Amino acid sequence: MKKVYFCKIKLSPIYSRKRISISVFVMNKIVGKEYLSDKVVKFEIEAPLIAKSRKAGHFVIVRIGKKGERVPYTIASADPQKGTITLVVQNVGKSSGKFCELNVGDYITDLVGPLGKATHIENFGTVVCAGGGVGIAPMLPIIEAMKKAGNKVIAVLAARTKELVILENEVRQFADEVIIMTDDGSYGKKGLVTHGVEEVIQREKVDLCVTIGPAIMMKFVSELTKKYNIPTIASLNTIMVDGTGMCGACRVTVGGKTKFVCVDGPEFDAHQVDFDEMLMRLKAYN
């Protein structure tokens, strides 16, 4: 149980820099758990150093249990004062299933980050943020940062059905407009994320599109915006092992060249990404 984190000394006056020069050891304790839907869980986790240094677009690698695998999760939000980060986990398999079983008070076996390159934020003008399913979570900090940089932000949130539309209220805090799309029409408009995005494109000038979600969804968003010549960023969620550039399991073809999602990404020019290859590689261990 000595898996510990170094953190700076600001937590308590007892640990003033003069008294203890290095560190306060803290473990990655789960301090909040909330079910956003049946299979989607939001965790708030103590990780003071990551909370302080992370930026929109960064991810962490999580390992649950001594036999656990290393799995990347994009950071949904962070509270540097409290020293916590928020991850949204969808229960889709063995590792995410083990994660979702954890409760408040439990510890994450291993957590490392922030990894990857941060989102390039500037005032582009009008930005459409197209998030699908659990991809809405990592989109949240991008929406916030884009808004703070002066952009007009239009969020298109898509899911199969009403219960799977997550973090709507949080998104509304920052987005100028929120368009909800559900496959079955149980909430918002009936249709796919691309319908929502195209509606905006036809209505007004869009300077940038950011898309995060299932690979297949990002592929279709990318094809749509390519037709309209709108620069588009996609945040890719490939298989990884170390997450630090060491193994290359995450490689994708971007503009005809092999790139590592972990160190060159996770965000790329969506129009250059070979989504078909990525979809194929995601099935490597199925």
Add this chain to the structure above:
Amino acid sequence: MPSKEYLQAERNQPWREALRKTMKNKERTDLPRVKMPEQQPDVRIHNFKEVNLGLTLQQALSESHRCLDCVDPTCITGCPVEVNIPKFIKNIERGEILEAAKTLKDTNTLPAVCGRVCPQERQCESQCFYVKKLKKEAVAIGYLERFAADYERESGHISIPATAPANGIKIAVAGSGPAGLAFAGDMAKMGYDVTVFEALHELGGVLRYGIPEFRLPNTIVEVEIEGLKKMGVQFVTNCIIGKTISQEDLKEMGYRGLFIGSGAGLPNFMHIPGENLIGVMSCNEYLTRVNLMQAADPESDTPIHRGKKVAVIGGGNTAMDAVRTARRLGAEKAMIVYRRSEEEMPARIEEVKHAKEEGIEFFTLHNPLRYEGDENGHVQRMLLQRMKLGEPDASGRRRPIPIEGETIWVDVDEVIVSVGVSPNPLIPSSFAGLEVTPHGTIVVDDETMQTGVEYIFAGGDIVRGGATVILAMGDGRKAAKGMDAWLKKTL
């Protein structure tokens, strides 16, 4: 190189003089070089236990008698960490094996590791009097090093090198591989307060994720790290300097110096068609899954392909590690594909020998041109170009040239690309002011290992771009000396 006077004084110790007189040199040189006991090939391909079993006490004593305790011990010039080789071997000869282990640890933080993975035939043993003057097989320095280190560990009397009184000066190390551990050990000996930060969840760097269990058991690495902890070195896993904690954080936490030993973590690919098919992967990915993540253990959550027809591209030690791992994971056909001939292979002779004994097929003078997959994107076959050797190139090895029109298709279901690594860009890219070469290596002063940022020193593969454990350790030692001198000058 240690000073002549020091070596002379050590050699003139009465016990060494007496020992030299116990046997005539002719009798010593007539002794045959010891043979390392090994697991039989047909047995070991079904397990991950060590192939080399280690010398018996009897064998070690006999081998130690071969060493002539030369006036001018040229062997030491071949050792990047300058182990006092005759002194440790003569300690074995007189039966003081714990003393031999202590001698090793004076300059070598990880003797049990080096005794197993150092290419001694190219270093100390290549400079041995037997090789240079007698044209005989060298004294088995590597085997004896391993023997002394193992004997000490198994005896339970593990010596902890003496440390100078704590000076309270805090030093950070990025990376817990061989460079970082050697640096940490030497700094701790000098009384510094050392913290090693490791990105992964386990310590040891390449010793842990790269070199397989059958060549370097994890327990060996753990014991050596335990020794460093006893010397006061602190370790923090899951922490990336430059990402988790910034340059400013380090300063604020009171660190006065930083050593970067972050390694060559970026695998090279050949950028040929089909390389992104499923089942084609880097040696780093393959070995990390098996060694670090224990993917071969049915209880591990990390998956691994167990290919039946596995090709490993490359001729280095890592390629041998990967192909021999594949064999142990059930490959019926495990192949090395290398574009030059066996003579130019960078792998150790012992590794090539072991691989052959284990039934590995060698496609030397072959180079992959493309891979093709099935309808699901799984690699199915590879097209190999036959090569011949031309004139020597910049590396001094004869350049491989394609023989036009001579290609063959070979069926495979897994391909492991082991054509070298590049420095990990994580740290150089997140630290302002570091000078980086076009190859991604950090520029340092050759003598002190100091970078352009004066409190930052670097060594190992992040400076060399892909070398050996022992060279990385040599860098770590040099950097410790360099940083100590710099700190004494500035404080």
